[in-house]
Amino acid sequence: MLEDCRPSGLDRAFATELVYGTLRSLNTLDWILHQHMKKPMEKQTPWIRNILRLGVYQIMYMDRVPDPAAVNEAASQARRFGNPGAVKFVNGVLRNILRHREEINFPSLEKDPVGHISLKYSHPAWLVERWIAELGPEEAIKLCRANNQPAPNTVRTNTLKITRDDLIDLLAGEGVSADKTKYAPEGLKLEGTGGLRGFSPFEQGFFQVQDESSMLAGHALNPRPGSLVIDGAAAPGGKATHLAQIMGDRGSILAFDIHPHKIKLIEENCARLGVTCVRPVLGDAGNLPEDLAGRADFALLDAPCSGTGVIRRRPDSRWRKDPGKLPELLKLQRKILESVSRCLKPGGVLVYSTCSVLPEENLEQVDNFLRAHPDFRAEDLGPYLPPELVEGEAGGCLQLYPHRHGTDGFFIARLRRRD
DSSP states (O other): OHHHHOOOHHHHHHHHHHHHHHHHTHHHHHHHHHHTOSSOGGGSOHHHHHHHHHHHHHHHHOTTSOHHHHHHHHHHHHHHHSOHHHHHHHHHHHHHHHHTGGGOOOOOTTTOHHHHHHHHTTOOHHHHHHHHHHHOHHHHHHHHHHHTSOOOEEEEEOTTTOOHHHHHHHHHHTTOEEEEOSSOTTEEEEESOOOOTTOHHHHTTSEEEOOHHHHHHHHHHOOOTTOEEEETTOTTOHHHHHHHHHTTTOSEEEEEESOHHHHHHHHHHHHHHTOOSEEEEESOGGGOOGGGTTTEEEEEEEOOOOOTTOGGGSTTHHHHOOGGGHHHHHHHHHHHHHHHHHTEEEEEEEEEEESOOOGGGTHHHHHHHHHHOTTEEEOOSTTTSOHHHHTTSOTTEEEEOHHHHSSOOEEEEEEEEOO
């Protein structure tokens, strides 16, 4: 909608914060509403439910919006989308919350840490419970807070066309400020871009949108120019085109994806970036062709995962995650990992990565793979990544967190097939 309507910068920022913030805080908003209305939320139409949520979000979290403006706009929306009684109902509920706002108390952190963190920081209780067990309450809160902050607009300089310093200058001429990322040598954090459609530096292929953590996966693999590389789950092509950069666009990268429309995305990104060594291939990475067995010099598997590391980028995703589906995901990861690993020649290198912070998808998955495959070993990431990242990490593996590193939550493991 923002791309179609092209609002001003302030209106764009306001709409984004209001929509993303409301989605991000759904459980907290509904908990507050339940305490201040007689009719259950479930009995309201979707229109009225969301009008109330938008109103409460502005009252509780958007200090720059005057309370009367939030209430009046909600009433106006109720008049448009509800029945005649809806206006009075919405107005009454929101004014009731305004009167008692200072009396809203979350569960005690000491007595009910899961309830407290889940409601105060708007995360699913099952996820909070896990993070308390794995990280402790204090760090679980820090992680939740980081997930509630807007993710940086991070891009990768296309070094096949331009240097990072020259791109900074080019963007400055377009009114966009760019700061160098902390860990990735070609990364930039942008401010002031708005939408990318029609933005000349993007259309000319001078950069690719990609989080810094994802760039680090390419550096962890570090394929040589002229190599045969397999990217097992390649769409939309961010990592494949990064590998092409690292290789100087010399060699062959087979970029597999199971969805035809995603193959088109890889092709479009390659064309825009001027990458020629990537060959998109429609196929199931869990069942790669037999004629690839033992042929690849390098392989990258950014496995399908729970996405628990990128919650800050997809505000509604936290409410869509189902812990009951995790065993199915783990099985799929094992299947693809088996398939991709068979394609490596002796001495070949495999990087396994996820955008997850759950141990069973990451370190435990790698440990299980190595136990079942004595012909593979974990390899030190020290020569490929900044020392401040890999110091103290398990051999060959790196777990990134938003609150610790400022990147997406991301896992990287470098494995080598023994000669």
